[in-house]
Amino acid sequence: MRRTAIALVAHDAKKDAMAEFAATHRLKLSACDLFATGTTGARVIERCPELQVKRLKSGPLGGDQQIGALIAEGRIDALIFFVDPLSPMPHDVDVKALTRLGLVYDIAMALNPVTAEMVLAMIEPLT
Numbered sequence: 315m316r317r318t319a320i321a322l323v324a325h326d327a328k329k330d331a332m333a334e335f336a337a338t339h340r341l342k343l344s345a346c347d348l349f350a351t352g353t354t355g356a357r358v359i360e361r362c363p364e365l366q367v368k369r370l371k372s373g374p375l376g377g378d379q380q381i382g383a384l385i386a387e388g389r390i391d392a393l394i395f396f397v398d399p400l401s402p403m404p405h406d407v408d409v410k411a412l413t414r415l416g417l418v419y420d421i422a423m424a425l426n427p428v429t430a431e432m433v434l435a436m437i438e439p440l441t
């Protein structure tokens with residue numbers, strides 16, 4: 315049985331919040347397999363160098379789609395995606411496709427920090 319796999323994604327205006335979220339939950343996250351879009355992953359690693367994070371491409375360059383592909387393959391248990399609802403995104407279609415796949419495959423999906431706290435509280439990492 316594999317470890318619990320969590321994907322971390324944050325839009326630019328939410329990256330500070332994601333770095334803080336990762337720092338607050340570093341212990342639990344360290345027991346999970348972590349995936350992230352490029353810049354989000356870099357920010358998480360910068361804040362929490364001890365975390366092993368598989369960084370994919372930056373979201374606008376295909377990273378959202380890579381996370382979506384992992385979801386479609388059944389390799390992600392939870393998506394924590396801090397969405398910026400106030401800024402237009404050139405890759406809005408990718409963002410929509412990613413959240414759509416989260417729904418299609420019925421994984422745990424948190425789109426804001428308060429829900430992410432709840433989702434993580436329910437996760438018992440397999441070690």
Ligand SMILES: O=C(CO)COP(=O)(O)O
Nearest residue numbers: 351352353354372373374
């Ligand atoms: O754009 C993103 C999600 O749509 C996130 O990508 P980055 O983590 O590379 O900024």
